[in-house]
Amino acid sequence: MQVVRHVVCAMSGGVDSAVSALLLRRRGYQVTGVFMNNWDVVDEHGMCSAEKDCEDAYRVCQKLDIPFHQVSYVKEYWHEVFSYFLNEYEKGRTPNPDVLCNKHIKFNHFLNYAIDNLGADAIATGHYARTSHEDEDIFQNQYLKSSQTLFRNRFEIRNNVKLLQAADFFKDQTFFLSQISQCALRKTLFPLGGLTKDFVKKIAAEAGFHHVLKRKESMGICFIGERNFEKFILEYLEPQPGNFVSIEDGKILGTHKGWFLFTLGQRARIGGLRDPWFVVDKDVATGDIFVVGASFMSNLNNHSVR
Structure with a gap:
């Protein structure tokens, strides 16, 4: 049996x-x-x-x-x-x-x-x-x-x-x-x-x-679900405001609520700017997040190809 x-x-x-x-x-x-x-x-x-x-x-x-x-x-x-x-x-x-x-x-x-x-x-x-x-x-x-x-x-x-x-x-x-x-x-x-x-x-x-x-594919944090990530994290961590700074010319492009909310390489959605900017570095001491524009990245890639 x-x-x-x-x-x-x-x-x-x-x-x-x-x-x-x-x-x-x-x-x-x-x-x-x-x-x-x-x-x-x-x-x-x-x-x-x-x-x-x-x-x-x-x-x-x-x-x-x-x-x-x-x-x-x-x-x-x-x-x-x-x-x-x-x-x-x-x-x-x-x-x-x-x-x-x-x-x-x-x-x-x-x-x-x-x-x-x-x-x-x-x-x-x-x-x-x-x-x-x-x-x-x-x-x-x-x-x-x-x-x-x-x-x-x-x-x-x-x-x-x-x-x-x-x-x-x-x-x-x-x-x-x-x-x-x-x-x-x-x-x-x-x-x-x-x-x-x-x-x-x-x-x-x-x-x-x-x-x-009929259910939507789950893409959120394990067991917590999909939600506004920034708003969710700031319920548990104190905001640490800082600036978005262009790595090309040092110009301040906008502000953010915490450098810990951003990962290197991700797109930084900066209020008032339509063109895409991407995170390339973070300064924990000052709270500054350094970003680079898509056009700069494109020129850099074209130059490296040559």
Whole structure:
């Protein structure tokens, strides 16, 4: 008699996680859906869409006739992801919250919950990525939590797994998974790794997941959503006004609310100026952001070509 494997699938309320759960069911696995709430709606005065996301995830699980659970990692997200994110911004760096979120929340706390509390044989997410292990390899891998000591057990048997690029190069998300541990990779399935986004949408349409197909593609901060980034960050960090300064002639072109809001290379939207200007340097001491015009960059590139 074949053992039925239990896979706990992270449900976001979007099309990718919905199709992931569907594909797992079609493979004959016992599937449980879990929605993670990691941002306090009260703090954002109702701006967060977590309640709607949770409802959409629940409807998918109802349609698939699989159990549905909710877990909250609000405190963990704040301390392990968002606080670090803010501290790095104050230092002038631009960390990627999705990388941190995957490392600390989805592939640590959620993984432990799925295995320890729900008895999962493996977890699954809707990421576009692949691994070097087949499904059965994942189920056979022993779950060994990351060692808290400096040295690992020399007698520990390790079956290392490689993180591989998804079939859909445009949607590939391996960068965002680059910091998750080996112990997490060894127990994770990526059902969408061999599919394109268009094909995933087709599967969702055929399965009747019309409510998730209508959703806009999520492009915001992990678990927080898409919003006015400058306004959002300034709710947590003190404004540090400064000037936009042309690196060509030293002319002040406008003002900004904080040098930490800008990344080198990004377009600086300066009030009153229609032509594009781009950030090339920042002076933390004065708060000045040095910018260069597109025409200057074009001339520079033409000169280097010659």
